[in-house]
Amino acid sequence: MRIKDFAIERYFAKHEFTAKYLLSASDPDGFSLKSVLDIASEKEKESWRDLHLGYTETKGAPALRTAIANHYQTMVPDEFLVMSPGEANFCLMNVLLEKGDEVICMSPAYQSLYQIAESIGSRVSFWKPEEGSGWYYDPAQLKALISPKAKLIIVNFPHNPTGFLPSLAEWNEIINIARNHNLVLFSDEMYHGLVHDSKDQIPAACDLYENAVSLWGMSKTFGLAGLRLGWLGSKNSALLSKIEAWKDYLTICNSATSEVLATIALNESEHFIQPNIEKIKGNITLFKQFQERNPDLLDFPVPMAGSTAFIRLKTSLTAFKYAEELIQRTGIMMLPSEKFDYGHQHARIGFGRNNLSEILDIWEHFQKTAP
Ligand SMILES: Cc1ncc(COP(=O)(O)O)c(C=O)c1O
CATH class of the missing domain: 3.40.640.10 (Type I PLP-dependent aspartate aminotransferase-like (Major domain))
Structure with a gap:
């Protein structure tokens, strides 16, 4: 079977482990091995050891x-x-x-x-x-x-x-x-x-x-x-x-x-799901505030569920070009809609990462100082 490259995964392969900041990850921060083993029952600890x-x-x-x-x-x-x-x-x-x-x-x-x-x-x-x-x-x-x-x-x-x-x-x-x-x-x-x-x-x-x-x-x-x-x-x-x-x-x-x-x-599961939901909700609030401060930059249809949103960029550049500028000048990786084969105007935002607030500050500074 011949198959086209998986555009999103190729884009992540290029940037995920070199970009300073990930604005578009769909997975929440990974929990540590210790945090999983610490909550295991005695029987589960035994099945891990043995x-x-x-x-x-x-x-x-x-x-x-x-x-x-x-x-x-x-x-x-x-x-x-x-x-x-x-x-x-x-x-x-x-x-x-x-x-x-x-x-x-x-x-x-x-x-x-x-x-x-x-x-x-x-x-x-x-x-x-x-x-x-x-x-x-x-x-x-x-x-x-x-x-x-x-x-x-x-x-x-x-x-x-x-x-x-x-x-x-x-x-x-x-x-x-x-x-x-x-x-x-x-x-x-x-x-x-x-x-x-x-x-x-x-x-x-x-x-x-x-x-x-x-x-x-x-x-x-x-x-x-x-x-x-x-x-x-x-x-x-x-x-x-x-x-x-x-x-x-x-x-x-x-x-x-x-x-x-x-x-x-x-x-x-309560040790994993609820903390992820709380983090995502907190980040959505931060992103709403960011959008309200930057209404000319983007539209933000608030997601109902999951860990991502699909925003409309109002810039004159295509989403792909804008994402390239952003990563080159700030180290922020954003996933443009071209990678979803969905036009040139949108981008995915991920809400599962702890450092979203820091990323938004850097993005806002870039936007204000961009030539
Ligand atoms: C909709 C959807 N299905 C499947 C997957 C694949 O999941 P995994 O990364 O665990 O292989 C992803 C990952 O991003 C996804 O977003």
């Missing part, structure tokens, strides 16, 4: 899948397959899609959500939001994109980069569109649980629809991206088994150390 570094079960350790299942309404441990999120997406698309199939995917989107489908030879139609209505994704527009050849709908809520989250009624509408057309729904829920108001929380797709596949993982909600662990949840056991068989050609099984640490974090 861990044997051999191969692990392809599906994921039973204790880990039990810890995962506890975060869902109706799911049982056997309805999960643990693997890295990118790998999960790659396997699912390859198992499900053939040349000529039609796929509907949100746009803008994390590129792998549509790029693998395109590389397989599927035709992708894009479900686009209304910027003036807070990046609203209208279910009626999704429905209008369904054709007789459609096989798969791909959604991502809370959405990267806009932070959009449907209401429960809209979520049920989306699920009913998939159900009524007998389509698989791939629901990328990497930001699940990062809701700024707990009453906005919606259930995972796999809890509501037997032909849905939900993806979640440790990177965003839990601030543990270095574990490189995620999972697919689905009641469609035949589909899950096929994905498991594909995994044999990739990692075969997960890292034993990551599995134990993820189990601890999932069992003690």
